[in-house]
Amino acid sequence: xxxxxxxxxxxxxxxxxxxxxxxxxxxxxxxxxxxxxxxxxxxxxxxxxxxxxxxxxxxxxxxxxxxxxxxxxxxxxxxxxxxxxxxxxxxxxxxxxxxxxxxxxxxxxxxxxxxxxxxxxxxxxxxxxxxxxxxxxxxxxxxxxxxxxxxxxxxxxxxxxxxxxxxxxxxxxxxxxxxxxxxxxxxxxxxxxxxxxxxxxxxxxxxxxxx
Amino acid sequence: xxxxxxxxxxxxxxxxxxxxxxxxxxxxxxxxxxxxxxxxxxxxxxxxxxxxxxxxxxxxxxxxxxxxxxxxxxxxxxxxxxxxxxxxxxxxxxxxxxxxxxxxxxxxxxxxxxxxxxxxxxxxxxxxxxxxxxxxxxxxxxxxxxxxxxxxxxxxxxxxxxxxxxxxxxxxxxxxxxxxxxxxxxxxxxxxxxxxxxxxxxxxxxxxxxx
DNA sequence: GTCTATAGCCTGATAGAC
DNA sequence: GTCTATCAGGCTATAGAC
Numbered sequence: 371x372x373x374x375x376x377x378x379x380x381x382x383x384x385x386x387x388x389x390x391x392x393x394x395x396x397x398x399x400x401x402x403x404x405x406x407x408x409x410x411x412x413x414x415x416x417x418x419x420x421x422x423x424x425x426x427x428x429x430x431x432x433x434x435x436x437x438x439x440x441x442x443x444x445x446x447x448x449x450x451x452x453x454x455x456x457x458x459x460x461x462x463x464x465x466x467x468x469x470x471x472x473x474x475x476x477x478x479x480x481x482x483x484x485x486x487x488x489x490x491x492x493x494x495x496x497x498x499x500x501x502x503x504x505x506x507x508x509x510x511x512x513x514x515x516x517x518x519x520x521x522x523x524x525x526x527x528x529x530x531x532x533x534x535x536x537x538x539x540x541x542x543x544x545x546x547x548x549x550x551x552x553x554x555x556x557x558x559x560x561x562x563x564x565x566x567x568x569x570x571x572x573x574x575x576x577x578x579x580x581x
Numbered sequence: 582x583x584x585x586x587x588x589x590x591x592x593x594x595x596x597x598x599x600x601x602x603x604x605x606x607x608x609x610x611x612x613x614x615x616x617x618x619x620x621x622x623x624x625x626x627x628x629x630x631x632x633x634x635x636x637x638x639x640x641x642x643x644x645x646x647x648x649x650x651x652x653x654x655x656x657x658x659x660x661x662x663x664x665x666x667x668x669x670x671x672x673x674x675x676x677x678x679x680x681x682x683x684x685x686x687x688x689x690x691x692x693x694x695x696x697x698x699x700x701x702x703x704x705x706x707x708x709x710x711x712x713x714x715x716x717x718x719x720x721x722x723x724x725x726x727x728x729x730x731x732x733x734x735x736x737x738x739x740x741x742x743x744x745x746x747x748x749x750x751x752x753x754x755x756x757x758x759x760x761x762x763x764x765x766x767x768x769x770x771x772x773x774x775x776x777x778x779x780x781x782x783x784x785x786x787x788x789x790x791x792x
Numbered sequence: 793g794t795c796t797a798t799a800g801c802c803t804g805a806t807a808g809a810c
Numbered sequence: 811g812t813c814t815a816t817c818a819g820g821c822t823a824t825a826g827a828c
Contacts (some may be wrong), residue, residue: 396696400611413794413795414794414795414796414821415822416825417793419823420793420794424822424823425822448660477692480816481694481754482754483611483781484609485609524765528751528766528769529769532766532769532773533747534743534747534748536742536745537747540743540746543691543692543693552632553736554736555743558736561740561780562740562743565776569776614802615804624811625813625814626803626804627814628812629809630804630805631811635805636804
């Protein structure tokens with residue numbers, strides 16, 4: 371029941387989270403503090419405890435929303451492309467674009483830089499579905515004979531994960547001010563993806579080899 | 582002139598750095614503090630300032646020694662292998678093995694998790710030489726006709742950098758307790774390297790095409 | 793929901809005795 | 811080179827008035 375009171379409250383929560391991400395961006399993920407968020411919001415620290423019970427709770431909500439949005443971005447991009455390799459490539463590109471545009475959240479999601487913070491199981495769930503989506507796209511690619519049968523495997527998921535993780539890692543470390551598509555690393559991603567058929571050569575014609 | 586006094590001093594410095602790395606390993610890179618190192622060393626915080634002028638100076642020395650050791654490890658592995666692709670693969674494997682065995686230092690070297698810390702130019706130097714070594718190995722690979730001419734390029738360095746960065750990133754994020762060669766990601770590295778000839782196909786026989 | 797006030801911790805760093 | 815003492819500040823979180 372979103373009456374005026376609770377809507378106002380929701381807006382405050384959103385603003386707190388936006389400021390928190392900004393602080394993480396400027397001062398590093400571990401540089402986030404309740405005090406600094408309060409300062410920027412123009413209130414005193416105790417007021418924030420009406421919205422979040424602890425600093426870790428803020429981290430967890432940023433993680434949860436980030437994982438959710440990241441998954442949605444990738445899924446949408448995949449659905450707009452042809453099934454199989456095109457969808458996989460488009461999905462990972464969209465993922466990379468989002469991660470570079472949301473670097474602080476990306477670090478929180480994948481680098482675990484805050485030892486005292488472990489994401490809750492609920493917050494972690496989207497990561498599991500991302501793997502499933504990639505696995506399904508590889509299966510489609512095999513069905514469409516874009517790739518060989520060995521590509522319908524966890525191992526193949528790891529290979530494409532290596533491509534995107536490598537590109538993102540290098541871009542974040544060495545090109546902190548560039549977005550996806552700029553610089554020396556991210557433009558190489560399509561090239562890397564184009565290597566997949568060489569790694570998993572599609573079988574020719576024979577649809578039912580080896581019974 | 583290493584008399585007894587300065588040798589003892591050097592041992593203390595080494596011990597401080599070893600403890601500091603241990604703290605970073607347990608509490609995260611940003612969890613390092615002068616107070617905690619002093620506690621574990623069994624002295625009071627002010628005593629450490631006789632050895633390092635500031636907390637940042639400790640970070641910088643860990644960075645400097647780490648970069649140096651990392652470079653030496655890679656160079657040694659390359660020199661023990663056949664020039665070209667084998668040396669490149671062996672060097673990057675040795676690099677990966679060292680990074681996974683020295684995760685906290687690896688994070689300091691490549692992730693810049695401490696916003697207030699920027700490595701000094703001197704401390705950064707080994708990174709430049711690592712790129713040069715990889716570039717030279719690619720040139721050897723071209724000369725030995727293991728790869729095509731396009732592999733003698735910065736772009737090819739970025740590609741192999743992507744392979745190793747991707748593998749290391751995934752291993753560090755998802756398999757915090759496994760070393761190189763274990764788990765799902767690092768064993769895929771040789772497979773990735775074996776894709777290079779497909780990406781940069783060696784020219785056959787014709788050594789002087791297109792004068 | 794906001795505030796003041798405060799408890800109770802932590803930190804980096806310095807001065808100066810020994 | 812070690813210490814005590816201390817400065818000056820940061821932080822999370824809570825109690826309780828308004």
